[in-house]
Amino acid sequence: MLLTIDLDSEVPIYQQIRDRVVEAIADGDLAEGSALPSTRQLAADLSINFHTVNKAYDLLRRQGVIRINRKSGAVVRRDAGSGPPEAGxxxxxxxxxxxxxxxxxxxxxxxxxxxxxxxxxxxxxxxxxxxxx
Amino acid sequence: MLLTIDLDSEVPIYQQIRDRVVEAIADGDLAEGSALPSTRQLAADLSINFHTVNKAYDLLRRQGVIRINRKSGAVVRRDAGSGPPEAGxxxxxxxxxxxxxxxxxxxxxxxxxxxxxxxxxxxxxxxxxxxxx
DNA sequence: GATCTGTTATAGTACTTCTATATCAGATAG
DNA sequence: CTATCTGATATAGAAGTACTATAACAGATC
Structure with a gap:
């Protein structure tokens, strides 16, 4: 299992997913360019609704951490920390x-x-x- | 003004109040044993409902940061960081x-x-x- | 064509955040 | 004593958030 979440936590599920992905990248467990599971796949693995995973991925995309294509799905950005990622x-x-x-x-x-x-x-x-x- | 909050922030008001109080203590702006404004007073200063301040103070109390008495109101705990403050x-x-x-x-x-x-x-x-x- | 993917729409439930009143009790100042 | 401050508590409503449940569409893949 790439990812573990705590359903009893006060932290929203989509936030936990975001946090775990960010940590996995920092740890080197998720290499730049590598693909994340599909939203439906991860949702099934975690026994949650795929919209919740979708929200987490969308958050990661807006924060410049991953890229999402219809072709290759969600992949870790190779240049996540380059240029002016986000103002401020x-x-x-x-x-x-x-x-x-x-x-x-x-x-x-x-x-x-x-x-x-x-x-x-x-x-x-x-x-x-x-x-x- | 002891405290500033951002009504446009995504962070809940009561959380912002908690954060600002904790930072003020760490900065030394709020000495141990000193009193916080009353819930109604601070609510009036910030132009918010006193229940929101109440929630922030209650959170600070549950986290062991302040003490609340009917007499002296909310005061910064003198021994906030001593003994086993909170398990884990x-x-x-x-x-x-x-x-x-x-x-x-x-x-x-x-x-x-x-x-x-x-x-x-x-x-x-x-x-x-x-x-x- | 069946199946995978992401994308989008709709909608309902449950919970959170914040506000609005109101009431009660203890402490305090006039 | 009365007026006023304090915290404590109850109730209720509006608005937003979190999560779930379906459904449908389009592009890619086998």
């Missing part, structure tokens, strides 16, 4: 980072600990990025 | 950090850049934390 992405992203880190700070996570967590996560991406040996 | 907070938080950092990675932000952003945000907290001179 960096600012909006840092605002969310700020909120997330503030939350940790308030819960007693000190600066060093927080940095460690960030390094930990980021290095888990880098490890797999150079996949071919 | 760290795990859930790191999962969200992972999603956020993956998003940056997919948009072409490399590891060094991402770390720099994290440092930047975290140091902006630390600067104000030792407020009294």
């Amino acid at each position: 992405f960096a600012d909006e992203w840092q605002a969310r980072l700020r909120t997330l880190l503030a939350e940790a700070a308030v819960h007693g996570v000190n600066t060093d600990e927080a940095m460690l967590r960030c390094e930990e996560v980021l290095s888990s991406f880098a490890v797999k990025k150079g996949t071919p040996a | 907070f760290a795990d859930e938080w790191q999962a969200r950090l992972r999603t956020l950092l993956a998003e940056a990675a997919v948009h072409g932000v490399n590891t060094d850049e991402a770390m720099l952003r994290c440092e930047e945000v975290l140091s902006s907290f630390a600067v104000k934390k030792g407020t009294p001179a």
